[in-house]
Amino acid sequence: METEKTGRERKVSEVSRDQRDARKKGDGAAPGDGLTLGMKIQDLSAFYGSFKAVTDVSIDIQANKVTALIGPSGCGKSTFIRCLNRMHEVIPGARAEGHVMLGEQDIYAKTSDPVVIRRRVGMVFQKPNPFSKSIYENVAWGARINGYRGDMDELVERSLKHAALWEEVKDRLKESGHGLSGGQQQRLCIARTLAVEPEVILMDEPASALDPVSTQKIEDTMDQLKQDYTVVIVTHNMQQAARISDYTGFFYIENMGDPGQLWEFDETEKMFSNPERKETEDYVTGRFG
Amino acid sequence: MPRETFQQELDGLVSDVLDFGEEVKDSLENMVRAMEGRDAGAARQELGVDIRYKTWGMDIERECMILQARQAPVARDLRLLYTVQSVTNHLVRSGTLCEHICHAIVDTEGCERDEDLETALVEMARTARNVFNEGLDVFENRDIERARDLQAKDDKVDLLYSESMNLIANPTEGGGGAPEWRMRAALMVHYLERISDHGVDVGGSAVFLVTGQRIEDAMQQYLDRNVDQDAG
Numbered sequence A: 001m002e003t004e005k006t007g008r009e010r011k012v013s014e015v016s017r018d019q020r021d022a023r024k025k026g027d028g029a030a031p032g033d034g035l036t037l038g039m040k041i042q043d044l045s046a047f048y049g050s051f052k053a054v055t056d057v058s059i060d061i062q063a064n065k066v067t068a069l070i071g072p073s074g075c076g077k078s079t080f081i082r083c084l085n086r087m088h089e090v091i092p093g094a095r096a097e098g099h100v101m102l103g104e105q106d107i108y109a110k111t112s113d114p115v116v117i118r119r120r121v122g123m124v125f126q127k128p129n130p131f132s133k134s135i136y137e138n139v140a141w142g143a144r145i146n147g148y149r150g151d152m153d154e155l156v157e158r159s160l161k162h163a164a165l166w167e168e169v170k171d172r173l174k175e176s177g178h179g180l181s182g183g184q185q186q187r188l189c190i191a192r193t194l195a196v197e198p199e200v201i202l203m204d205e206p207a208s209a210l211d212p213v214s215t216q217k218i219e220d221t222m223d224q225l226k227q228d229y230t231v232v233i234v235t236h237n238m239q240q241a242a243r244i245s246d247y248t249g250f251f252y253i254e255n256m257g258d259p260g261q262l263w264e265f266d267e268t269e270k271m272f273s274n275p276e277r278k279e280t281e282d283y284v285t286g287r288f289g
Numbered sequence B: 001m002p003r004e005t006f007q008q009e010l011d012g013l014v015s016d017v018l019d020f021g022e023e024v025k026d027s028l029e030n031m032v033r034a035m036e037g038r039d040a041g042a043a044r045q046e047l048g049v050d051i052r053y054k055t056w057g058m059d060i061e062r063e064c065m066i067l068q069a070r071q072a073p074v075a076r077d078l079r080l081l082y083t084v085q086s087v088t089n090h091l092v093r094s095g096t097l098c099e100h101i102c103h104a105i106v107d108t109e110g111c112e113r114d115e116d117l118e119t120a121l122v123e124m125a126r127t128a129r130n131v132f133n134e135g136l137d138v139f140e141n142r143d144i145e146r147a148r149d150l151q152a153k154d155d156k157v158d159l160l161y162s163e164s165m166n167l168i169a170n171p172t173e174g175g176g177g178a179p180e181w182r183m184r185a186a187l188m189v190h191y192l193e194r195i196s197d198h199g200v201d202v203g204g205s206a207v208f209l210v211t212g213q214r215i216e217d218a219m220q221q222y223l224d225r226n227v228d229q230d231a232g
């Protein structure tokens, strides 16, 4: 699509800055106006071979918002989130059914290239996994292989700033990424994801292995990130979901052996003050089982 | 069940609030008795309860804060803590008002009274006490149907309020009782009306606790539904 291409050629942060300015001026631009894309998921089911892990999920992921996914272990949160950038099918025998729209594009359409999709929908994993390269290269690498032709120093600095890591590493960019603390490594991975300028960022328990201070730093970046990106985060930390997200989805398995399903989805405020369904309330209040 | 200790702490907190409610009920009972029988002795028993109720209220509030800090409650637990604090507040205030009334009874012991006004006052005290007791009962049993009826009972208090104020403003020729007593009666009327309101709010908090809705919103929806039914 022509307009979209023009949008992509500009730096995402620039686009968003314009967007924010436009919003301030009040000329009608709003989140989800196409500059940052949301996702629309329809009847998504995910399988490992013949085992159905997730069934019939339909959900709108709002642009420029943080959507948190919570639920008991094994209910399919990771499986689901991996379907949102076609990482799921990387596992042998795994496949997904249904529709996942990124803006106007069905990412599961025959014409969609998974490699491009994974660039546009970036992912940060539970365990920080920096490359055995310098801090600088960790951030620059992805952008370079994606053919980034702008000012690389500027991109690295901007991404590190956005991930709230710049101040801590600006004097040792040439050092190995492995020399950083766990929390710093995780923020490095966030910076690396940001450097390829995705539209959506998926995070699967990004802070679960981190100490409270690093966790706080990651949470603080979240508010920043959603200015420019659409964020989906899986977390086991209920208070974290309550603190950082705008929308919350609760995944649940009704009976042992059944696939996981999206049991309730609503504004975070509602989910943590007065959810509609009993199972959700039992889960968020810790009265599970 | 996970969080068993937390649940026990919540249950303990609720039963503490109910115990508190029982004591305020007793104070109100005494107050009514003192008014019915012009019994300054009964009223005197209640002098000093105010400070005790305030301390009790602060203890419950502190417990709520500790639980919030330690347990980070959400959803129904959060609503419960919120409700407990709000009910406690109503109890403390009702207790204070009760003491004010008892003070007035003691201070005006032996004053000449207007019979009609006194009758209205006693009737108002009984009704306010009933609303308060029922409010507590609704809260204890989370009986949201009855919470709606409470409002109607409170309307009777409002009616008696107007009647009493009218008698105070327009004493009969040669009647009206001692001016000091009339002045105190005006204050008592006002306090009783407040106590009844607190009772309604205590009952209404059950609605919030159970449904997460404010009683006002629930009432509005209820009314809208009836209007729709009438129209259809």
Ligand SMILES: Nc1ncnc2c1ncn2[C@@H]1O[C@H](COP(=O)(O)OP(=O)(O)OP(=O)(O)O)[C@@H](O)[C@H]1O
Binding pocket: A048, A053, A071, A072, A073, A074, A075, A076, A077, A078, A079, A080, A091
């Ligand atoms: N690679 C795999 N091969 C086969 N089955 C898998 C695979 N990964 C996950 N599953 C199964 O799919 C279901 C959902 O797992 P998933 O990892 O998505 O859950 P989750 O909600 O992310 O759990 P957790 O909170 O523990 O991370 C589980 O029954 C799990 O055993």
Ligand SMILES: [Mg+2]
Binding pocket: A077, A078, A079, A204
């Ligand atoms: Mg997982």
